[in-house]
Amino acid sequence: MRRRIRTTFSTVGIIGAGLMGAVLALGGCTAAPENGDAVTGIIPAPVEFDLTDGAPFTITTETRIIANGDAARVAETFAAQARIATGFDLPVVADAVAASDIVLVIDADAGTGEEAYTLETGADGVRIAAPAAAGLFWGTQTLRQLLPAEIERTDASTPPTGGWVAPAASVADAPRFAYRGSMLDVARHFLPVEDVLDHIDRIALLKLNVLHLHLTDDQGWRLAIDAWPELTGIGASTSTGGDGGGFYTKDDYRRIVEYAAERFVTVVPEIDLPGHTNAALSAYPELNCDGIAPKPYEGIEVGFSSLCASPERAEATDRFLADVMTEVAEMTPGPWLHVGGDESLATSEADYLDLVRRITAAGAATGKTVIGWHEMGASHELPAGTVGQYWDFTTPRDRSAELTTSFVEQGGSVVLSPADVAYLDMKYPDDPDGPLGGKVGQLWADGPTTLEEAYAWEPTSIVPGLAEADILGVEAPVWTETIATAAELEFMVFPRIAAIAEIAWSPIPDGGAARDASDFHVRLASLGTHLDALGISYRKVDGVPWVE
Ligand code: ACM
Numbered sequence: 414m415r416r417r418i419r420t421t422f423s424t425v426g427i428i429g430a431g432l433m434g435a436v437l438a439l440g441g442c443t444a445a446p447e448n449g450d451a452v453t454g455i456i457p458a459p460v461e462f463d464l465t466d467g468a469p470f471t472i473t474t475e476t477r478i479i480a481n482g483d484a485a486r487v488a489e490t491f492a493a494q495a496r497i498a499t500g501f502d503l504p505v506v507a508d509a510v511a512a513s514d515i516v517l518v519i520d521a522d523a524g525t526g527e528e529a530y531t532l533e534t535g536a537d538g539v540r541i542a543a544p545a546a547a548g549l550f551w552g553t554q555t556l557r558q559l560l561p562a563e564i565e566r567t568d569a570s571t572p573p574t575g576g577w578v579a580p581a582a583s584v585a586d587a588p589r590f591a592y593r594g595s596m597l598d599v600a601r602h603f604l605p606v607e608d609v610l611d612h613i614d615r616i617a618l619l620k621l622n623v624l625h626l627h628l629t630d631d632q633g634w635r636l637a638i639d640a641w642p643e644l645t646g647i648g649a650s651t652s653t654g655g656d657g658g659g660f661y662t663k664d665d666y667r668r669i670v671e672y673a674a675e676r677f678v679t680v681v682p683e684i685d686l687p688g689h690t691n692a693a694l695s696a697y698p699e700l701n702c703d704g705i706a707p708k709p710y711e712g713i714e715v716g717f718s719s720l721c722a723s724p725e726r727a728e729a730t731d732r733f734l735a736d737v738m739t740e741v742a743e744m745t746p747g748p749w750l751h752v753g754g755d756e757s758l759a760t761s762e763a764d765y766l767d768l769v770r771r772i773t774a775a776g777a778a779t780g781k782t783v784i785g786w787h788e789m790g791a792s793h794e795l796p797a798g799t800v801g802q803y804w805d806f807t808t809p810r811d812r813s814a815e816l817t818t819s820f821v822e823q824g825g826s827v828v829l830s831p832a833d834v835a836y837l838d839m840k841y842p843d844d845p846d847g848p849l850g851g852k853v854g855q856l857w858a859d860g861p862t863t864l865e866e867a868y869a870w871e872p873t874s875i876v877p878g879l880a881e882a883d884i885l886g887v888e889a890p891v892w893t894e895t896i897a898t899a900a901e902l903e904f905m906v907f908p909r910i911a912a913i914a915e916i917a918w919s920p921i922p923d924g925g926a927a928r929d930a931s932d933f934h935v936r937l938a939s940l941g942t943h944l945d946a947l948g949i950s951y952r953k954v955d956g957v958p959w960v961e
Pocket of ligand 1: 786
């Protein structure tokens with residue numbers, strides 16, 4: 414007998430003996446834990462997830478990973494971590510298959526689109542099939558969640574008591590949206606490369622496939638640009654709150670991009686223009702209308718800085734735009750270049766439109782598709798395909814809806830980041846003074862923001878007039894005015910980012926019904942065991958049956 418669990422109908426969670434009462438309350442999904450975890454579940458919920466009554470799969474010392482060509486690359490990424498956790502050899506080989514093996518195979522019939530995949534686990538082994546390497550990679554992330562949480566460990570000292578067992582299961586899966594993003598503001602506070610790499614691993618577990626780096630702002634310029642060395646020479650020396658500076662060399666940035674690419678995550682660099690530019694203006698007087706460089710800025714106000722639109726500064730400004738865009742684009746293999754455009758409150762409307770035309774033209778001249786925050790929709794001269802990123806609330810205010818649909822009217826598409834549900838720097842509830850001594854987290858976007866609020870919104874219901882096909886995707890930004898360390902970042906990001914990842918990947922329930930938060934809570938408890946094994950200190954919000 415198979416128990417078919419379609420995301421659109423019911424739970425994907427399986428809970429162990431200690432939590433059986435909760436399971437029964439969720440509709441009789443009564444399987445015992447088959448992988449040694451107290452809880453097993455997948456986030457984001459797969460399109461189809463069938464638990465079979467077959468014998469489970471076990472990784473043993475005999476297990477090999479069978480893969481060829483592009484599949485072998487994905488196999489190596491999975492094996493590298495699994496070897497650390499298990500202490501087994503787990504060779505990646507192109508060979509005949511044995512029952513103890515994990516097989517990764519490119520198969521055009523395994524789904525529609527590069528990110529689709531199928532996964533079968535059982536006593537005969539594991540078989541992940543996908544039309545392309547990206548789908549295989551997402552299949553390995555599902556396998557990662559089916560295995561005991563100890564698979565995340567950085568040493569092999571604590572194997573799971575029941576062995577490396579994955580329940581017998583069958584998955585057919587593909588994402589709802591092509592763009593599933595996490596944004597890190599590394600400008601207000603700099604985040605060292607190693608911490609960014611850790612973040613990439615963690616968002617890949619949730620099948621997020623875009624890392625948007627907000628690289629420049631009033632408080633810091635974080636990426637080396639050869640033609641304008643003082644952008645980092647002077648502009649990277651500060652951050653919010655006087656916490657010191659920092660920047661990525663070109664090699665650092667390339668390392669991030671390559672590490673992300675191995676995990677099928679595309680880096681979207683953001684150079685925020687024409688406002689949010691105090692760090693650049695403080696480095697180069699010629700970019701300022703009065704020719705005087707302002708002091709570096711370490712506060713948290715917004716809307717006071719702007720590039721200069723006047724003809725006297727046109728040569729310097731256009732050279733700056735061309736040089737920066739060209740160098741950033743050269744280091745960025747992904748298709749997108751984010752040019753900001755938000756909160757340019759110190760720029761007159763006429764100057765804003767003029768500067769946006771020049772900024773987006775410089776961006777498009779690199780061959781990249783330009784992305785801008787929704788204010789940029791005020792321009793009717795956007796380059797073909799320009800993507801608008803909506804950051805107003807779930808109920809649009811002022812002109813935000815009209816500014817956003819302007820991108821679609823001009824042939825582009827939209828990424829949704831409604832601040833009241835998707836901004837992960839908003840405080841959690843029941844913690845009005847902040848989780849870390851009162852200094853971390855903000856409230857301005859209708860905060861505090863509950864896990865349930867982060868989970869309860871539907872992308873097609875935010876901006877009137879936007880259809881599914883107009884929405885490129887969904888992104889969860891985290892702004893770092895109040896977040897100074899990787900530990901603080903993790904605490905704010907997890908677990909709410911899991912809610913955003915599910916909205917971005919998993920289909921809406923049949924008939925447009927609301928997503929089932931209690932089902933999500935059960936699966937989140939399972940994800941929590943993996944976050945624990947990864948050493949992430951996250952907010953254990955109420956309402957989730959966390960495993961202690
Ligand atoms: C933004 O929050 N200013 C994009």
